Amino acid sequence: MPQKHIERSTTYKVPTMLNVRNLSYSYGPHHVLQDVSFALYPGEIAMLVGRNGAGKSTLLRCLAGWSKPGAGTITVNEIELHQAQSAKDPKVIFVPDVPDFYDELTVWEHLELIGNLYHMADWEDEAIRLLDVFELEDIETAFPFSLSRGMRQKLAIIMALMVSPQVIFLDEPFGPLDINAIETVWQELESLQQQGAYILMSSHMLPEGKHADRHLLLQHQQTQFVDAAHFNNMSSLLNYEEPDYEEPDTETPLADPSSDDPSLVDEVASDE
């Protein structure tokens, strides 16, 4: 169950947080996001869940800087997220649900380009390792447009992992992947998690077996963290059953780890 972040929280006595405050976005008169506020801790895997059309992709696009929100701020340590990145160290990566690639470059050349642009000394070893774990080692000379959707998704995740991002957003990453690949993605994200990365991925259904550290429910244009006690309710909500959903108790530290008070986190950690 989602307890990992609590253990890690003890490491971050004064948490460095990715704060999203009052984020709003609309497509013309249609409001998709309204005053969305939440926070992410470094070294945790958060999952944004919501029904189709709830605005998950829009939220992630805003967070990644692909879409300009109508209002609101995204900050890391009170510094605007994209200003916090230097030109040589842009480590905010968003993996969309349908990534596109250069038609004229092969799989290997995509990785080669990234390795060279990021001046990675050991990019070849890392590229070979990632291609191997994602079982793409045989198609490194193929053009990405000729690959299946699942393979393209794997390549996109490999490209994102190549740069060891500090912040990574993944939009429906598991949709086209097989079970082995899903397991590999979890392993790689956990490895990234240990480096203190902020990880937020979206899904319209809850993955079986593996759980993220925290779940962020997006509905009615707003987000809400859901604790373990309400997890099953959320699951039934996402399965389009009649919701008997109760408002989560946002006073408990588990339900509100975005609280600015680190003592609450420590308190829960000591309980554990």
Next chain:
Amino acid sequence: MNDLITLLRLEAKRLKSKAAYWLRVLGMDPKDTHFYRIYVGLFWLYWVFFMWAYATESVYQMSRMLPLDVAPSIGQGLPILIFMAQVAYLFIVFRKQPARLSGADIAYLAISPVHRGALMWVNLLRNTWLPIFGLAVVSCLLGMFQAFPTSPDYAGFAGLYAAIMMVFIAYTSSAAAWAISLYRLQAKATINRQALWAIFPAMILLALWLPQVGLWPGHVWASAAMSTPALPLWLVLVALSVIATIMLVLSARRVDMPIIIEANQMYARIARLGPYAGYYARDLIARIQKQHKLMKKKRIRFSLITERNDFVTLLSQSMLMSMRVSVLSPLQLIGQGLLMGSLAGTLLSVSSLSQVQTWVVILLALMMSRRPDIIPTFRSAMQQPWLRQFLPVPIPQVLAAHSLYSFALIYVGCVIALGLSIPAHIPMVSLFVLAIGLILTICQAFEVIPETNVFKRTLPYETAVLVCGIPIVLVGFISQDAFLTLATTLAVLGILGYLLDASYPFFQK
């Protein structure tokens, strides 16, 4: 025969729905009242009648302007032209198979046990009726053009016979070309497939040694435009058409359908985009064609992407991507530069810069001279934020690196052509070309950069060129001073450079 009837019925249905679509485009909806439909129909009939009257009147006036002996001599050159068109068409369908199957055709017809000969014949009719109709109209006007000076009373019949003759010639030639092309694609061809290439030298030799035979179709057309064709000639034409059709059906009977299906994958993808795709989805069609071309190529490892520095890495990326599409891309780019330089040189040498028309023509030419292949890599990177986020380099540097290869080669070609056409002014002209080339490149870039701090949106290329071009043209026309105009051009370039630098900071500098 049953297959043929079924296919023809299907084709009629398809034609009906297509006709309904185009009638709606012309303002005639099936849901409209009868009265309104008659009104619209009469309007278009009126329009067609007067357009045709205008065309024939123009032909008449043009033919009157020519000396009496010239118009018939034009007809004498037509047999060679028709022969060349036949050879060219045969070459096209020979190189790439002729059939055009949509996604639905592939899914329901190509894999069904329907008679392949019938399928291919119906496909021939579908793909050739419109071009044949167009040829017949042109042929009719040409026939009248030939007949007006010598026998104006016969001109109407000359046009009619020329049109009918062209329908026979075009149909028979197409059917024969399809038959030969499809024979190459038979699962078990009795003749060596490569040996069929010998048909081209054979045709040319026939036209040279026995022009009465090789150029016969053209001569028949020319004679029909001068006098009423005799009945036996019509019978011969009908017989040849029937023979060509039988050849096609027999040849297509054992055609290897998987090859046809494979070759039509690209066409099916493009056909799915709809009838207007050629206008609104040109980029997408170009991309589909490029992907198709790349799939067929051997994946050569160029090892061009180096890690010396960001600029060199991005430059080598654009070179690699350009050469992947065509190894001859350097020559193609220099050729484009030569063409543009020659056109500019011709314009500058035949017109005066003191006339405002010259400047307007230059500006319009620049607005229409979008070279999509000058920044293809930059375009790909900027249009896809997913790829853009992997370029940790400021936008001006990305543009410079991605466009340098194409720009330099086109520039070299352009300067060579200008040097040949107006050598006296080459130092100043080469500076102008450089500055204007950079402006045009940045104008193209604004089309794909999501937003700048000034415009807050992408800027259409034509608008950007117009806005940049007006001050340059005004200064050039009013001052007639090359240095002042160059200074204005450089100032515009500087402003554009600033705007580019201030464009949306995906990565903070």
